[in-house]
Every structure is written in structure tokens, then in C-alpha cells.
Amino acid sequence: MAEAGTSSQTRFSIKRQPGFTTIAIVCFLMLYAPIITLVTYSFNAGTSVAIWEGFSWRWYEAAWQNEQVQDAAARSLIVAAFAALIATTAATMAALATTRTKPYRGLTTVYALINQPLMVPEIVTAVALLIFFAVIKVNTGYQGLGYLILAHTAFCIPFAYLPIRARLEGMDLSLESAAADLYATPWLTFRRVTLPLLLPGILAGAMLAFVISLDDVVITEFVKTPGQDTLPTYMLGQLRRVVTPEVNAISTVLLTISVVLVSVFFFLNRRKR
Amino acid sequence: MSELAASSRISVDDAPQDAASALQAAERQQAKRRWLLLTPALVILLLAASGPLLIVLTYSFLKPGDYGGVIWQFSTEAWFNVFLQEDIFEETVTFSDAHLSIFWRSVRLSLGTTLMALLIGFPTAYFMATRPASSRDLWLFLITIPFWTNLLIRTFAIMEVIRNEGIINSILIGLGIIDTPIQMMFTDFAIMLGMLYVYLPLMVLPIYASMEKLDFRLVEAGYDLYATRWRVLKRVIFPLVKPGVIAGSILVFIPSLGAYVTPRVLGGGKNLMLGNLIELQFGQGRNWPLGAALSITLLAIVMIALLAYVRNVSRQENTHG
Amino acid sequence: MSEGKASPSAVEAETVTKIFGSGETQVTALNEVSVAIRQNEFFTLLGPSGCGKTTLLRLIAGFDHPTGGTILLEGQDISYLPPYKRPVNTVFQNYALFPHMTVGENIGFGLEMLGQGKAERDRAVGEMLQLVRMDELKDRKTDQISGGQQQRVALARALAPHPKVLLLDEPLSALDLKLRKEMQIELKRLQHETGITFIFVTHDQEEALTMSDRIAVMNAGRILQIGSPREIYDHPAERFVANFIGETNFLEAEVVSTKNGSARLRLPSGKMVAAALAEGARTEGKVSIVVRPEHAGLTSAKAKAALTGRLENVVYFGTDTHYHLRLEGGGEPFIVRQQNSRDTEEKLEPGSEVGIEIGKNAVQVLRD
Numbered sequence: 001m002a003e004a005g006t007s008s009q010t011r012f013s014i015k016r017q018p019g020f021t022t023i024a025i026v027c028f029l030m031l032y033a034p035i036i037t038l039v040t041y042s043f044n045a046g047t048s049v050a051i052w053e054g055f056s057w058r059w060y061e062a063a064w065q066n067e068q069v070q071d072a073a074a075r076s077l078i079v080a081a082f083a084a085l086i087a088t089t090a091a092t093m094a095a096l097a098t099t100r101t102k103p104y105r106g107l108t109t110v111y112a113l114i115n116q117p118l119m120v121p122e123i124v125t126a127v128a129l130l131i132f133f134a135v136i137k138v139n140t141g142y143q144g145l146g147y148l149i150l151a152h153t154a155f156c157i158p159f160a161y162l163p164i165r166a167r168l169e170g171m172d173l174s175l176e177s178a179a180a181d182l183y184a185t186p187w188l189t190f191r192r193v194t195l196p197l198l199l200p201g202i203l204a205g206a207m208l209a210f211v212i213s214l215d216d217v218v219i220t221e222f223v224k225t226p227g228q229d230t231l232p233t234y235m236l237g238q239l240r241r242v243v244t245p246e247v248n249a250i251s252t253v254l255l256t257i258s259v260v261l262v263s264v265f266f267f268l269n270r271r272k273r
Numbered sequence: 274m275s276e277l278a279a280s281s282r283i284s285v286d287d288a289p290q291d292a293a294s295a296l297q298a299a300e301r302q303q304a305k306r307r308w309l310l311l312t313p314a315l316v317i318l319l320l321a322a323s324g325p326l327l328i329v330l331t332y333s334f335l336k337p338g339d340y341g342g343v344i345w346q347f348s349t350e351a352w353f354n355v356f357l358q359e360d361i362f363e364e365t366v367t368f369s370d371a372h373l374s375i376f377w378r379s380v381r382l383s384l385g386t387t388l389m390a391l392l393i394g395f396p397t398a399y400f401m402a403t404r405p406a407s408s409r410d411l412w413l414f415l416i417t418i419p420f421w422t423n424l425l426i427r428t429f430a431i432m433e434v435i436r437n438e439g440i441i442n443s444i445l446i447g448l449g450i451i452d453t454p455i456q457m458m459f460t461d462f463a464i465m466l467g468m469l470y471v472y473l474p475l476m477v478l479p480i481y482a483s484m485e486k487l488d489f490r491l492v493e494a495g496y497d498l499y500a501t502r503w504r505v506l507k508r509v510i511f512p513l514v515k516p517g518v519i520a521g522s523i524l525v526f527i528p529s530l531g532a533y534v535t536p537r538v539l540g541g542g543k544n545l546m547l548g549n550l551i552e553l554q555f556g557q558g559r560n561w562p563l564g565a566a567l568s569i570t571l572l573a574i575v576m577i578a579l580l581a582y583v584r585n586v587s588r589q590e591n592t593h594g
Numbered sequence: 595m596s597e598g599k600a601s602p603s604a605v606e607a608e609t610v611t612k613i614f615g616s617g618e619t620q621v622t623a624l625n626e627v628s629v630a631i632r633q634n635e636f637f638t639l640l641g642p643s644g645c646g647k648t649t650l651l652r653l654i655a656g657f658d659h660p661t662g663g664t665i666l667l668e669g670q671d672i673s674y675l676p677p678y679k680r681p682v683n684t685v686f687q688n689y690a691l692f693p694h695m696t697v698g699e700n701i702g703f704g705l706e707m708l709g710q711g712k713a714e715r716d717r718a719v720g721e722m723l724q725l726v727r728m729d730e731l732k733d734r735k736t737d738q739i740s741g742g743q744q745q746r747v748a749l750a751r752a753l754a755p756h757p758k759v760l761l762l763d764e765p766l767s768a769l770d771l772k773l774r775k776e777m778q779i780e781l782k783r784l785q786h787e788t789g790i791t792f793i794f795v796t797h798d799q800e801e802a803l804t805m806s807d808r809i810a811v812m813n814a815g816r817i818l819q820i821g822s823p824r825e826i827y828d829h830p831a832e833r834f835v836a837n838f839i840g841e842t843n844f845l846e847a848e849v850v851s852t853k854n855g856s857a858r859l860r861l862p863s864g865k866m867v868a869a870a871l872a873e874g875a876r877t878e879g880k881v882s883i884v885v886r887p888e889h890a891g892l893t894s895a896k897a898k899a900a901l902t903g904r905l906e907n908v909v910y911f912g913t914d915t916h917y918h919l920r921l922e923g924g925g926e927p928f929i930v931r932q933q934n935s936r937d938t939e940e941k942l943e944p945g946s947e948v949g950i951e952i953g954k955n956a957v958q959v960l961r962d
Contacts, residue, residue, distance in 0.1 A: 014492050015403040017396070017506055017915040024400030027393050031419045031473065034430035037440060041433070048438075065463035083498065090314040097310035110311060113318045120326070121531025121575055123548040124568045128325030128556060131332055131565070136341070138332070157314055174690035177657050180683045182704035183755065189678075192703075196694045208421075216422040218533050218548075232425050239538060242428045251426040263423040266414050296659060 007092040039255065040249035054114035059249040069250060079145060079230060080213035083152035086158070088206040090153070092198070098147040123154070126222035133223060143225045151223045152213040159212050160205035164217040164267070167201025200268050207261045214257065287450040303413070326572070333565035341559045351562035355570055379547040382461060383529035386468040387476075390525045391518065393469075394476035398517075399510075401477070413481065420474035424566035428538045431470045435463055435539075467535040472528055478492035483517030516586065523582045527575050547571050602669035603630040604759055604791040605654055612649050620623065623649040625815040626663065631759075631793060632808075637786050638794045640802040642810035642838070649763050649793045650812075654793065657686045663917045668758065678707070683752035684761040688768070689744045697747050698732040699724075702753040722750040725784065740798075742773045749781075752786060760785075762794045766801065777869035778805055785880040799839045803827065811835045828886075831872035831961050836884045843885045843928050852877045857959060859883065862923050869957035882960040887931035887955035892917060892948050898948025903928060904945055910934075919941065 010162070046053030063069050098110060116126065133147045179189040201261070217232045225232060231254060235247050331495050333351050335343040344523050353359075357370040401412040419427065435457040442454035487510065495505040512520075533548030540546070545553070547567065552565030624646045639647035652658045653665055656677030665673045666904055672680055683704065691700050693947045700800050701722050709727040710718070723729050726746040736747065744775035746766060752760055766774045782805055785792045796802055800832045802809050803823040810820045811834075819831045833844070848861040850866065857877070869883060886912075894898050903919035906927065916928040930950060942948065 003451075009337075009594070014489065016498055017399060017502060020396035020399050022395035027397040027473070028395075028415060030470070031416070034434050034470070035419070035422070035427065038426070038433055040429040051443075057380060058577060085318070086313075090317055093310040094314035097307040101307070104307070110315070113315060116318065116322050119527075119575070119579060120322070121527065121548070121571055122490060123533045123551055124326070124329070124532050124564075124572050125322060126533075127551060127555065127568045128329045128562060129321060131323075131327040132328050132563065135328075148320045151318070154317050157318060161314075172688070172690060173689060174686050175692060177655075177677070178684070178686060178690040178692070179703070179707075180657070181655055181682075182751070183678045183705075183706075183707035185678055186676075188707060193692060211421055215421075216427075217425045222552075232423060235429075236425060236534070236538075239429075247429070250427060255422050255426060258422045259418055262418060263414075266417065296661065300661070 014029045015129055017134045035255065036128075038243075038248055042200040044245060044246060044254045047245065051267070059245040060253075062247050062250045063253075066246070068229070068234060069231070069246075072229045072231045072236055073146075075145070075228065076214055076230040079148045079152055080151045080210050083156050083213040084206050084210040087156035087209045088160045088164075088202060091157050091205055091209075094157075095161055095168050099165055100171075100173060104259065114161055115158050120157050122155075122218040126219045130222040137225075145228070146229065147223050147225070148220060148230070151219050152216060152238055155216070156209035156213055156217065160209040162187040163197065163208065163265075164201040167198055167204075204265045204268050207265045211258050211261050214254065291331065300470040306566060312422060318404050329565045330570050333562055335562050337560045337562050339559070341555070341561060343561050349567040351560070352561075353381040354563050355516055355538060356565050364517070368576050373467060373544050375550050379530055381533075382465050382546065383526050385465050386472065386529045388475050389465070389528045390476040392591050394473060395480055395518065398477050398480035398484050398514075401481050403488065409485070414486065416477050417480070420478070422447050424471050425534055425538075428467055428535050432458065432539060439443055444505065453475065458539065461540075463539040463542055464532075464536045464544060464546070468529045468532055471535060472525045475528070479520035479524065480514060480517040483514040487513055510517055510580050519582060519585060523578060527578060597689060601849060603666070603721045604633045604635065604668060604935055605631040605793065606666040606669075607650065607653075608664045608666065610650070610653060610665060612646075612658065613661045616665050622815050624660075626817070627812075627817050628663075629810055629817055631791060634789050634791055636782070636792045636794065636798060636805060636807045637811055638802045638806035638809045640796060640799060640809050640838075642797055645812040646815040647797075647812050648763060651684075651763055651793065651795050654678050654759070654840070655682055660857065674854060674915060681755075681758045682761060683755060683757040683759075684763065685748045685765045687763045687765065691744055691747055691751070693736055695736070696732065697728070697734050697736060697739065699753045700747055702735060702755050703751065718754055720882050722754045723786070726750045726754070726780075739771060742777070745769065745777060746780075749784065751752065753784070753790070756788075759791045760791060762792060764797070766796075767798075774801075785803045803839070805951060813838070813839060815934075828955075829870055829872065831852060833872075833882065833884075833960055833962055836958075836960065839866050841887050841929060841931075843887060844926060845883050845885065845928075846925075847881055847883045847957075847959075849876065849878050849881055859910050859957065860958070861900060862921075862925075863901050865875040867952055867957050868955070869959050871959045872961045875959045882962055884958050884960060885952055887890070887916065887929040888914075888933075889953045890928075890930045891932065891951045891953070892930055892942070893951045894949065896947065896949035898951075900952045901928070901950040902947065905942055905946050905948055908942060908944060910961055917948075919948070 041052075043055050043057070045056035045064060046051055094110075094114060098107065098114075127146050129147075133151075136147075137143060171194075173194055176189055179193045180186075184192060214231075215232065220230050221236065222232050225231070229233060229237065229249060235250060237243060238247050304592040332343055334347055334349065336346045336348045336350065338344050354369065356369055356372060357366055358372075359366050364390065388494075396414075401409060401416070404412055432439070436442070437456065441457070442451075446453045446454065457466075491509055491513070492505055495509040500508060531548050532546055534551060536544060536546040536549055537552075542548070542549075550569075551564050551567045551571070554560045554567065558564070595675075607627055607629050609626045609628055610624055610705065611626055614621045614623055621825070627646070639650060649658065653660055653673075654667075654674055655801075656672070656679075659674050662673050663673075667680065667682065695703070698716075698719050703753065705715045705718055711739040719732070722727075724730055726749055727745060728746050728750070731743060731747075736744060740748070748765065765781075766777050769777060769932045776803060781794075794802075803826075805857060806823055808820060808822055809826050810817045811826060812818065813834050819826060819835050826835065827839055832840070836842040836844075842866070845861065845865075845870075847861050850860055850934065852871060855871050857871050859867050859869050860880070861867060871877070875881060882887040896902050900931050901921055905917060906920050907918040909916040909918070910936070914933050916932050917932070919928045919930065921928050928950065928954070
């Protein structure tokens, strides 16, 4: 769409609004330029984050050999994997119980509970969990990863729930009737018809949950026992006045994981539309 | 599916002969199955999301311990301290300037961020919705990607751009426009820019969702009836996508108000927002009850905003049919 | 019931009631419906949308359960049996083919669930594909075949387990006219070849008349009349049935005498006609009667005619011509339909006074 020029003077386009295209392009540039800069400078051979001194894997190697980073990365992956797995399982079951049914007593409360992590500010939940887990820690002495996994699972549930629910609601009810009509017991109907058709939604939900868990900063920062850093809290801790190129390198890796998973999610969903 | 599962348990032999009780039994079975399916999710959410909020509420009415934690004694001191302060020597009660200024900054910066996001997000959503259907998904993808990437990393990225040795200052100095770097980091401007940057997709997505459903024959009708471009925008397009605009504004305002990471990284510990003030009470401040009271206050503001939104939506639905 | 005791009805509904919802939103979908469907019969449930025909079908299939009454399959009570325990299969309105399976897997699904081995199943699937003439499409995905082909797969899938009864829920409604006609013939052929009882639900009266052995006309949760297509068409028992199927003229008349289910009536014109009495029709006083437009004719001999009226409109339809008349003494317009032939070139002008003849056995007395 030409911003100005002969074509817009001679031909009237009903969809044109002056300046909108410019703003949109600025918007996309603004969204991507900083990220691209950050990624680019993670390959900088020099220490500076502003002056380009040639391509190098130096900072990736540094990060790779840093034991703290190794620890944090492993912890991030473990927490994200468990949180995604549990959250997706719970969300799938919840979605089966809340879709394609007449409204029943308590349904509104169930919705409110499931969506609560989306509505309550993260800092409030973080503080709440800090207090709650402090009580448990004092009483049980348990200091392990369980707290992080439980906290992550809770806020991953709505993200896993949404795509699964959407998929279920789009599913033709008569398919399950047909299976029952053709002598499939409820369990076989679920295994042979419902579950295979639901699978793209479940995968999408699991991926979103994984990404969300992997990226979390605030809740992790408050819930972790000292020494239990995940990659994001490690990076936050490294921050003084400058972002070191090593943190840039870690950021790039995390970014790549998110982008890949979200792309897969996006195309999984699009193909089924 | 659900009916089937329920009825499967009733075999012909044990089925009660009268229909009413048979159906009742089936319904009970179905309800039982539903709640069984819901149990894991609800237990996790009650344990790690809803339940702890009640503990926060309780803690806000207790006395602070000397080294963090609480003393189990009822006290309204924390709530008193949310807005007020007492001068022990002069025995006067005044408004707590420090807290009020942080509240005010949080609201001001959040509103500013929301407004900026709207000014940029609305035209962007419009641009996306007027693309050919085939490329629309690509634009949607491009706006979604930043949303799903790490908030901390995006904050780092914006920091790289605006800090004294950052890209903007380097370019400006390189071009000879300025001699000394412009101090952008650790200002309210930096916080707002950072929040705008991280929450902008949340404005664009709902507006785009409404805009995509917009029937452009209505726009044609507007032009046909002698409206100018501006008037079509104001009288036809904007009212029709207003639900998306409101949703987007709420989605940006709420996380901005509770922002923690962005002001911490870009505000540099001087320009606090509510989130940081709360954190302070659990760290150096060692005043857990005050932190709890502040958290509840933040939650209350957010809930009021959400309720206003919900009421607005239901009113819209009522007037539209 | 009146059927021979030796072979029970394929399906029998006994005072079946189905109520959805509760309280103020309560809807009675079926109101004490009783019907007996014979073995090997092509039985049609005909009625407008919302009349309860699909509900009755779903109760027979087992997707819903009756609020009251019982449903018998070959004499056994199956009212509360889940669908997967009933030897009854359904062809769904939207076909409900499993999108994640091939045509062959879809057809074999029922047999697989019944525990049949793979070799046996493959043979059965082959047979079924042959029966519906789709041999080459076995390995296609169901979204890669046309609507007509999907219809055939749905049929094959439902027939493969050799059910005692096949239920068809408006299976032809998604097809275009030409394909629909083809499938109507195809369905009759399949029913004949398999010898399975078909219960067919439709709102299309023409479809019902051409395909069925017997029809049950339904409205507002009740069965109004059950009979062969001819009985239903020629001897409608109620105003709704007469109106829903074909075009009809309604008249008032007075019963003069009755004998063995037939009656002599006095028309408003004073002329006498013979009429058939519907079961339960009144045998004295004023009654409503119907005359099909094609069972009446126009005549210039007004004195002898049963009725007289003024011609208001002549509508040419190709195969026949419709004459719209205003009867002497007023009332609803009366329509006479006459077959066209090459020679008929009578010039009947609107406005002319004409006589109406009513054919033998053309008058039916309604129940109301």
C-alpha cells in the first residue's frame, strides 16, 4: 500500500488510513531491532556490546564451560519438563471435564481458578508462594526442586488448558457417538477417537507450558532456595550495569528454543484450521 | 462422550426400572467423573495459586518479625503503613510520601505505557488486518513471537539500545550530534519504554482479533455516505473494534502495574514501582506484613480494573443484542 | 401388538417420553410415542424439524435414554443399554467419518471393536466396499473423497457389523438434488440386498413417499399417523398430515350416514358425496374433509357438479396446470390440478364460473 504517490491519488482505497502503515512498520522494527542486536552481539569477538570486532563463538564457549550456567540450564530444563508434563496432563483432564457439557454448579468457579494465574499479578503470586513455602520449609525441612516444579505447574496450567479446550470445542461430538454406535466402549472411544483428535491441542499446550516455564523470572526468583538458580534468575543475578556477552549468548539460546517451539505450535494450529 | 461413559455403568440387570431414577443415577455418575477429572488441576491451583493468597491476606494482619517472617499477633499496623506514616517523636500521622509517590509512579507509568501501546498498537493491528488473507498469518506470527520470548531477555535487549554506551548513544556520538551520552537508563522514561516494548504485543493481539472480524463493507458504506477517512475511522471502525481496544488496554495495564523485572533492570533501584516496593519488604525491609498488605492492595487495584472490564463487556453484549 | 407372535417387531417403542432440561426450560421432545417397526422394513420417520423424529432415532441408537416408556429390540428391553451394546448402527447426518482414519479403517472400525481378527475384517471391508461400489478408495483419507463417496463410506461403515437395525438420520440432506435421487435408489437396493431393517429420518415428504414401506408422520413430539405411503397420501387422518404431505383442499361437510368406515356426506353446496372415514373420526354432525387437487376436475356442466366456483387464477406448471378457484359460499381457495396433454387447449379464463367434479374415493374425513 503506497503511503503517497500517484496511485493513491487516482485510485481510492477504502482500506487506507494515512500514516498507519508507517506506524506499523516502526512497530515491527521496534519489536525486532533490539532482539536482533542482542543476538548479533552475542557473536561479537570483543568484550564490548556496542563495537563489532568480528565473528566468534567465544561467548558461547564461555557460557558452555561455566559450571553455574550448566547447573542453571539443567535445572531450567528439569523444572520446565516436569511442569509442562504435569500441567498438560492436569489441563487435559480439566478440559475434558469443562467442555461440551451443560453448565453445572461450580463451573464458573472452576474457570476462575484455572484462569487465576493469568489475572493475578505475578509479583503477588510470587510473594504468596514465598510465604507459603517458607512455612512448609520450616516444618518439613525439604529444600528440593519440588517447590519450583509445583509453582511452575500451577501457572502453566492455563497456558496448557487454552489450546486443548479450543481443540475440544471444535471437535465434532457425533464422532464419539459414531464410535460408541460402532461398539467402542467409553475407554476405547477415548483412546481411538477422542485422544488422537485431541493430540495436536495437547502437544500445543505442552509446548506453551514448557516455554512459559522456561522463561519465568519473577516467581522463580521468589520461590527458589538459595543456590537453586534457573537460567533466567542466573542472568538476572549476573546483571550489574552491563549485560555481559556471555549472558547475551545464553539469551540467544533461550530465544532460539522459544522461537522454535512457538513456531511449531503456530503451524500445528494453523494446519488444522 | 460424557453421557456414554456415564451410562456405560448401568447394565440392564441393575438398571432401576423407573426411568427417573435411572437418569438420576446416570447424572450422578457423570458429575462424579467430571470432578474426578478436575481434581488434579484444582488441587495444584489451590495449593500453588489460590490458597497462598489467603495466607498473604492473613500475614497482612500480623506483626513483622525482626529478621523477616512474622510474629503471630493481630495488628493493623501493616495496613496503616501502606499509605500513612507515624512520626514517633512528634506523634503526628502524615501520608507516607515515599509510598504514595511509588503508587503514583506505578499508576502513571502504567497508564502512559497503555496509551503509548494503544497509539502504536491500533495502527499496527489495522495494518495487519488489511493485509491479504494469505499473509495475515505471517504478520500474526511476527507479532506473537516476541510475546512468547523471555521477558528478561527482551528487557536486556532494550537496555542494550538505550544505555549510555548503547546503540542510540553510540550512533548519536558517532554522528557528532552529541558529545556526551544522553542519560536514558534509570529514568522513568526507560521503565516506560521497556514496559511498552515487552507488553506491546498484548495490545496488538486483541485489537487485531476484533479488526479481523470487521466487515469492510461497513467501511464502504461509511464512505458511500460521505464520511471522510478520519470520520470513517472514528465513527465506523473504532466503535466496532472497541471491545478489542478495551481488552488490549487491560492486558497492558495490569502487568505494567505489577511489573517487577523491567523497573528493576531499567529503573536501577532508584525509580521503584509497586512490584519492587513489595519485593523490598521481603528483602532488605524485612517487613513481611507490609509486603503482604501492599500485595493485597495491588491485587485489589487489578481486580477493580478487571471487574470494570467485565462489566463493560457484558454491557456491550447487552446493547448489541 | 397386532403383529404375529412368532416374529417380534424389529423395534418397538412403548409410550416413550423424552423430556430435555428441567424447570422452565423443560422441553418435551417425545410425548408417549408408541410404534412397532417390522422386520426387514424400510420405515420412515417423517416430520418437520423439532418434531421429535431425531430424538426417537437417538433413543433407539442409545445416545439418549427415555424419560419414560420402554424401547424393545426384537422383544428385549434396551431402554438403558449404552449404544455400544446395541446391535444397531447409525448413518449420521454429517456422516461423522473419523478424520484420522482411512476409508478402510473407518469401515472396519465396528468389526475391530467387536473383536474380529484382521484377516476376517479385511475381507468384510472388501465386501462392504464392493457393496457400495467404492473398491478403489480403501486407503484414502476421508477428507480426500467427495460428499457422495463419504455418504457411501458412512453406509458401508454402519452396515459392516451387520446390525439388526440400521438407523439413518437425514443422510441425504447434504447432497445435491441429482446425487440425492441416485442415493435414494441406492439405499433401496442396499436395504433389499442386505435384508436389514432400515429406520430412516427425513423432513422431505417426497423422499419418504418414494422410499418407504411405511411412514410415521410426526409433529410436536407425537406420531400422528402410521401407514404405507399410499395410505398416508390418500387417506390422511389429520389436518397436519394432509397439509404436510402434498397439496390439499380442506372443506367442511355434514355426515348423513356411515357404514363400515365410509360415510355419505352433504357438501355445503347441498350435493352428496361418498367419503372414507379416518380412524376415530366423528360419525355425525360437521366434519372436516380433504380432497387432493389432482382428484378433482373441472366441468362445464355446473348443474351436475359437486361444487361450483369462480376461477381466479390459472398457473401453468409444464406437466400440469393448477386452477385456483373461489368456491360459492366463500372459504379457503380451492385448487384443481389437471394433467396437461398436447390436445388440452381449453381456454379457461380467470373470472369464469365453473363446476368442480370430485372423483370416486377422493374424499377423506379427518379426525379433528
